[in-house]
Amino acid sequence: MKFGKVHSDDEPNLDLVPLIDVILCLIIFFVVTTTFDSRAVLRLQLPKADGVAAPDMAKPLTLLVSQDGRFFFEDREVLKRDLDTLKQTINDVAGTDRSRTVLLRADGRAPHQSVVTAYEALGQLGFTKVMIATAPPVPEADEKAGKR
Known part of the structure; x- marks a missing residue:
């Protein structure tokens, strides 16, 4: 009897190229199909107002106040609803540039205290150019047709 090395050509082989x-x-599929629209995050019902739209300018910083009083500054949610946390988040995102315009987008049904807190935080941090976003008024005929 001959005892020797046994050569097995049937060793499993895992090819990683098809997996990669x-x-x-x-x-690529998920990157292409994902939308990066920050306005799709919250559905706000802006208060109605007559007036002229602001002239085009550099992209302002955006502070959102939701219907239930939560704050969102740019793409970050403020976890607590107090003034100090809001100021810290604004300071972290905006940096030291206080000359930029801030667009306050508050839901029309948001608590008034939340809007006042947002203004207070911006004022204490030194922002002087604050705009509030509104929607144009809806004519009564269109408003009644939309409720049906």
Whole structure:
């Protein structure tokens, strides 16, 4: 009897190239199909007002106040609703540039105290150019047709 090395040509082999191709295709698919629209995060019902739209300017910083009084500054949610946390978040995102315009987008049904807190935080941090976003008034005929 001859005892020797046994050579097995049937060793399993894992090819990673097709797996990497599939993962890259999935990543590309999800990146292409994802929308990056910050306005889609919250559905705000802006208060109505007559007036002229502001002239085009550099992109302002955006502070959102939701219907239930939560704050969102740019793409960050303020976890607490107190003044100090809001000021800290604004300071972290905006940095030291206080000359930029801030657009306050408050829901028409938001608590008045939340809007006042937002103004107070911006004022204490030194922002002097604050605009409030409004929606144009809806004619009565269109408003009644929309409720049906």
